[in-house]
Amino acid sequence: MAKMNLLQAINNALITVMEQDERVMVFGEDVGHFGGVFRATSHLQEKFGKGRCFNTPLTEQGIIGFANGMASQGSVPVAEIQFGDYIFPAFDQIVNETAKFRYRSGGQFSVGTLTIRTPYGGGIAGGHYHSQSPEAFFAHCPGLKIVIPRNPYQAKGLLLASIRDDNPVLFMEPKRLYRASVSDVPEDDYELPLGKADTVQEGSDITLLGWGAQIEILQKAAEMALDDGVSCEIIDLRSILPWDVDAVCESVMKTGRLLINHEAPQTGGFASEIAATVQDKCFLYLEAPIARVCGLDTPYPLAHEKEYMPDQFKTYEAIKRTLNY
Amino acid sequence: MKDRNHLAGVSTTHQVHIIENGLIDIPMLQILQPDGSLHDEAVEPEIDRETATRIYDTMEYIRVLDERMIGAQRQGRISFYLASTGEEAASVASAAALSDKDMIMSQYREQGALAYRGYTTTQFMNQMFSNQEDPNKGRQMPIHYGDKPLNFMTISSPLGTQIPQASGYAYGQKMAGNEAITICYFGEGAASEGDFHAGLNMAAVLNCPVIFFCRNNGYAISTPADEQFAGDGIASRGIGYGVKTIRVDGNDPLAVYAATKQAREIALKENCPVLIEAMTYRLAAHSTSDDPTGYRSREEEDKWRAKDPIQRMAKWLTSKGWYDEEANKKLIEKSRQDVLAALKTSEKVDICPIEDIVTDVYDDVPWHLKEQLDALKSHIKKYPDAYPKTSGRVK
Numbered sequence: 001m002a003k004m005n006l007l008q009a010i011n012n013a014l015i016t017v018m019e020q021d022e023r024v025m026v027f028g029e030d031v032g033h034f035g036g037v038f039r040a041t042s043h044l045q046e047k048f049g050k051g052r053c054f055n056t057p058l059t060e061q062g063i064i065g066f067a068n069g070m071a072s073q074g075s076v077p078v079a080e081i082q083f084g085d086y087i088f089p090a091f092d093q094i095v096n097e098t099a100k101f102r103y104r105s106g107g108q109f110s111v112g113t114l115t116i117r118t119p120y121g122g123g124i125a126g127g128h129y130h131s132q133s134p135e136a137f138f139a140h141c142p143g144l145k146i147v148i149p150r151n152p153y154q155a156k157g158l159l160l161a162s163i164r165d166d167n168p169v170l171f172m173e174p175k176r177l178y179r180a181s182v183s184d185v186p187e188d189d190y191e192l193p194l195g196k197a198d199t200v201q202e203g204s205d206i207t208l209l210g211w212g213a214q215i216e217i218l219q220k221a222a223e224m225a226l227d228d229g230v231s232c233e234i235i236d237l238r239s240i241l242p243w244d245v246d247a248v249c250e251s252v253m254k255t256g257r258l259l260i261n262h263e264a265p266q267t268g269g270f271a272s273e274i275a276a277t278v279q280d281k282c283f284l285y286l287e288a289p290i291a292r293v294c295g296l297d298t299p300y301p302l303a304h305e306k307e308y309m310p311d312q313f314k315t316y317e318a319i320k321r322t323l324n325y
Numbered sequence: 326m327k328d329r330n331h332l333a334g335v336s337t338t339h340q341v342h343i344i345e346n347g348l349i350d351i352p353m354l355q356i357l358q359p360d361g362s363l364h365d366e367a368v369e370p371e372i373d374r375e376t377a378t379r380i381y382d383t384m385e386y387i388r389v390l391d392e393r394m395i396g397a398q399r400q401g402r403i404s405f406y407l408a409s410t411g412e413e414a415a416s417v418a419s420a421a422a423l424s425d426k427d428m429i430m431s432q433y434r435e436q437g438a439l440a441y442r443g444y445t446t447t448q449f450m451n452q453m454f455s456n457q458e459d460p461n462k463g464r465q466m467p468i469h470y471g472d473k474p475l476n477f478m479t480i481s482s483p484l485g486t487q488i489p490q491a492s493g494y495a496y497g498q499k500m501a502g503n504e505a506i507t508i509c510y511f512g513e514g515a516a517s518e519g520d521f522h523a524g525l526n527m528a529a530v531l532n533c534p535v536i537f538f539c540r541n542n543g544y545a546i547s548t549p550a551d552e553q554f555a556g557d558g559i560a561s562r563g564i565g566y567g568v569k570t571i572r573v574d575g576n577d578p579l580a581v582y583a584a585t586k587q588a589r590e591i592a593l594k595e596n597c598p599v600l601i602e603a604m605t606y607r608l609a610a611h612s613t614s615d616d617p618t619g620y621r622s623r624e625e626e627d628k629w630r631a632k633d634p635i636q637r638m639a640k641w642l643t644s645k646g647w648y649d650e651e652a653n654k655k656l657i658e659k660s661r662q663d664v665l666a667a668l669k670t671s672e673k674v675d676i677c678p679i680e681d682i683v684t685d686v687y688d689d690v691p692w693h694l695k696e697q698l699d700a701l702k703s704h705i706k707k708y709p710d711a712y713p714k715t716s717g718r719v720k
Contacts, residue, residue, distance in 0.1 A: 025500070051500055057530055062523025065489025066531075069507075072478065072490065073428070073497030089519070096483045097490070105471045105479035106462035107685040142686050166688040195691070242691045 004185040007178045009152035010040045010117070013159040014078065016189050018048050021076060023113075024163065026053045028063055028080030037082055038119060038178055064090035064116065068097050071111035071168070078163060084120035084172060085132045098168045099143030112166035115159070119175035120148075121213050121263050122309065127302035133212075133264035133295075138170050139241045139273065145169045145194055146240035148212040152183045157192030158238065165194055174213035181216075197244035199251070203233035206257035206319055209248060209274065211237045214261050214310070221315035230323055240270055248274065249281045256287035257322050261310050266294035288325035291318040351560045353604055354584055355574040359632050361640020370583035374647050379441070380421045380578055381642060382656055384413035384635050387437045389660040390449065391609065393668070394467075398613040402672060403453050405467045409434045411576070411608030414634030415540045416510065417441050418578040419601070422585035426505040428494055430478045430487040433468055434540065434607075435510045442475040446663045450671035457677040462685070485511060485518030488537065492528035492598070495535035499596055506534040506592045508585075513602075514545025516559045525566040528598035536588045537568070537600045540575060542607035547620040563600035575605030576634040579641065606632070679705065679715040 004012060018024045026041055032055035035042035044053040056063050060081055067079040081087045087094070094116070102110035122131035138144055145167050149155035155173065162169035174181075192198075200215060201222060208218040215236050222232035233251050237243055252258045258278055260271035275290040293310040301308050356367040363369060391408035398406040409416065416437035420429065429438055436449070447458075452470050455463030461471050461479055471479025478494075481487065491509030498505050515521060516539055528535050539559045543550050556562065563570030569591060573584040581603060588599035606629035610617050617626075642648035679702060683694040690698070702719050709716035 023501075054531065057523075057526050059519075059523040059526065061519055062489045062492075062527045065486060065520055065523060066493035066496070066527050069430075069490030069493025069495075070497040071493075073494045073501070075493075075497040075500060077493070092483060093486060093489070093520075097481060097486050100481075101479075102688075103685045104461065104464050104469070104481065105473075105685075106460050106464060108460055108471060108473040109479055110688075112688055145687075242687075242693055245692070 001184040002187055003182055004152045005179050005182045006149070006152045006155050006173065007038055007040050009156040009185050010159060010173065011042055011044075012185065012187070013156040014041065014044060015047065017160060017163050018044065018052065022052070023074065024052070024076040024078060025070065026078045026080070027056050029056060029058055029082045031055060031080050036080060038175065040117070041080065060086055060089040061093055064093040064098065067114050067116070068093060068101065068111050071114040072101060072109050074113070076113040076163065078115045078117060081116060081118040083130055084118045084134050085129045087118055087134060091137070094138065094144070094170070095141050099141045103143060110166070111168050114168040115163045115171055116169070117159075117171045117173060119178070120172045121174045121176060122300055122305060123176035123213065125302065125305065128299040131300040131305075133262065135172060135240050136264055136268055136270045139270050143168070144241055146172065147194055147238065148172045148174065148240060149238070150174070150212055150215040150236050151177065151181045152185050154192060154198075154238065156185050157190050158194070160189065161191040161194050164191070169194070172212065177213050192238075195239045195242050195244060197247040198236045198238055199247070200234040200236050201232065203231040203255065205231045205255055206259060206322060207233045207235060207248070207251040207255045208259050208261065208315070208319070209235045209237060210261040211240065214263060217310070217312050217315060218261055220312035221319060224312065224316040225319045228320070230319060232319065243274070245277055245281065249278060252278055252282045253285045256285055258286070259291040259293060259315065259318055259322060261293045261315055263295050263310060265297045266292055267297045269294050288322045291322045293318045346557050346561075349557070349561065349564065351557060351570070351572050353572045353574050354580045355577050356579040356583060357577045357637055357641055359637060361637045361644065363641075370579055370586060372579070372582060374645075376421055377642060377645070377647060380418050380582070381635070381638050383417045383437060383441045384578070384638065385653065385657055386660050387413050387417065387440055388635065389657055390436065390440075390446070390664055393661065393664045394453065395613060397668060402668070403467050405613055406453070407433055407468045407612040408609035409436055411629060411633065412540055412542055412605045413437050414578040414581050414638070415538075415575040415603040415605050418581035419508065419538055419585040419603075422582050422589060423508060424505060426476065426503065427589070428476050428478060428498070428505070428507040429510070430491045430494065430507060431480055431510040432484070432487070432512060432515060433480050433482070434512070436468070436470070438510070439470055439472070439475070439477050442477060444470065444472060444475060444477070446667040447671065448472065450667040451674065454671045454674065455676060456671055456674035458671070458674050462677050462681050484515040485520035485524075487511070488515075488520045488524030489527060490524075491535050491537070492524045492531065492533045495528065495533040495598075496531055499532070499534055504593065506536060506589055508536040508538055510538045510540065512545060513539060513541040513550055513559055514548065514553055516562070517553060525563065525568055525598065525600065529567045532596045533598055534592040534596050535598045536585065536592055537598060538585070539600065539602045540605055541602055542575075542605045544607050544611065544621070546611040546615060549621070558602055558604075560600065560602040568598050568600045570600045570602070572602045572604065575603030576632045576637065578634055578638045676714050678718050
């Protein structure tokens with residue numbers, strides 16, 4: 001075990017897999033010698049050479065197009081999009097190419113080896129072009145997997161699993177935790193399962209569901225609720241697509257209440273999909289309407305970042321409303 | 326760390342110096358004259374009789390296939406078709422200059438390259454009838470072929486997406502130490518997509534052994550080339566990206582062959598991209614969904630009919646003593662019969678069973694797709710007449 005922050009855990013995972021499999025190649029804007037604007041790819045070029053860790057020109061559609069080609073050839077590309085906010089030039093390559101490569105060719109060709117890493121989320125004074133959480137856009141796209149870790153331990157295990165999974169994975173990293181989150185991380189190789197939620201804390205009165213950096217918000221809100229004698233179960237979804245319906249429904253059937261929290265705007269956010277599924281599968285178990293605590297339906301604001309965020313206070317209030325329904 | 330200087334190699338001027346179109350001459354390689362004779366200064370590429378005949382026969386075959394399939398679409402037997410009439414030399418002669426190990430990433434008008442690789446009439450038909458014999462499992466509109474054993478990447482409708490992919494594929498080939506390159510076909514219209522610029526720039530910067538082969542056929546559906554770009558064709562862009570570039574007469578099979586052969590050698594030896602702009606003309610409609618009389622004149626088409634690549638090559642083969650008129654007639658007749666026979670067989674083959682609606686989305690079928698499939702099957706069983714293609718096989 002070693003103490004690592006989230007960036008070090010990502011870096012460690014990349015080293016682990018690059019040492020094992022020479023087909024793994026890491027690239028994106030500034031990821032080469034400089035090691036990425038957040039330093040997630042530090043020293044990879046020194047260790048593995050320019051052929052396997054390199055800068056690309058500034059073209060997100062090119063990066064993902066290139067990565068699709070590499071993956072279809074049999075290489076294992078780990079492409080970085082510098083900010084989730086800048087993934088949209090690559091939207092066509094991801095939605096029409098990455099996600100449909102295997103299907104359209106009847107399984108003859110696939111880009112299953114592809115992993116796209118991108119930092120997402122707010123809380124870093126980044127305004128609307130350095131703070132977005134675009135997971136719901138991609139959750140609407142069959143053929144992709146979407147994975148979001150909440151801490152360094154999760155990041156290493158989930159990233160290794162994502163790189164080795166034979167499906168294209170969009171791996172979204174909560175950038176406000178990059179240096180803020182530190183935990184014990186095994187130096188050895190390990191994987192955490194994709195498509196499986198993780199119960200962070202057991203409880204009996206309400207299920208709090210979230211992912212990524214919002215898990216610590218849920219933990220803070222649960223502590224506030226505990227003072228009122230409310231027992232919260234906290235679930236980290238970890239995979240947005242496909243998502244672990246069984247784990248969520250099992251918890252909701254036990255607690256009878258569900259609150260979903262995400263940073264992205266409320267309308268059309270992934271909470272909507274979860275709420276629709278849970279009311280379908282757990283209708284008679286629900287004691288109260290499913291609560292959503294999300295970002296506002298506005299662009300991510302800079303000066304009003306604190307007010308925008310679905311923080312522990314908003315979450316705590318929603319817990320009380322749900323309990324008192 | 327090495328110092329970098331982006332001014333290195335930049336000369337200085339003391340007057341405003343304007344560079345514009347026409348200052349750089351990009352000539353078009355032409356080996357055969359329209360009458361099929363060699364240009365005086367031209368050097369005939371090294372090509373044996375077998376290869377030359379195979380190029381010629383493939384072009385004839387594709388013309389027959391195109392004619393018959395347009396007919397089949399008009400009869401309502403397939404939903405869509407897209408012919409390559411007049412452009413056969415561009416795809417066939419370029420494919421002939423490659424190794425079978427080279428990956429072909431095409432747009433959608435390169436059936437000639439696919440046929441040259443060995444795709445059979447039956448394979449063409451199975452794809453166009455979306456039946457269960459098609460390895461792509463009937464998942465795409467007609468003409469979106471793909472065949473892994475032939476190293477022919479499954480075609481995608483969105484334009485230009487294959488261009489940066491080809492750069493990446495070629496990079497992978499280089500890193501894996503394969504003695505192979507990638508060729509990427511596209512039209513001059515697709516070269517307006519952002520993916521073109523991304524793909525060329527990345528290939529140049531990252532030293533990818535890839536040939537970008539542009540069929541500049543004058544039209545993107547109805548939009549003529551002069552409403553598509555103002556520069557000197559597509560070739561001039563290669564220079565801008567630092568990509569070695571050749572412009573070639575796309576209706577001259579020997580020129581296309583010679584250019585592609587050399588491009589392949591350069592790409593492989595120097596680990597770099599090469600852009601080929603083949604000047605040709607889309608005598609066909611864009612697809613069976615449009616009618617060119619609405620946007621161009623008969624006279625314009627006739628001018629290009631006179632430059633027909635098949636006629637041109639026939640004359641050259643004759644001059645070499647390699648042309649057998651009787652055998653050619655037989656070949657055309659046999660191709661027609663083969664196409665009709667395969668068409669009749671393939672159109673009767675079932676589409677894939679309903680279970681295949683959820684396969685290949687992921688490596689395995691995840692829980693939610695299993696659930697959706699089960700619900701769908703129950704529904705089909707309830708309304709079998711509404712889903713006649715699959716209901717008989719639903720258990």
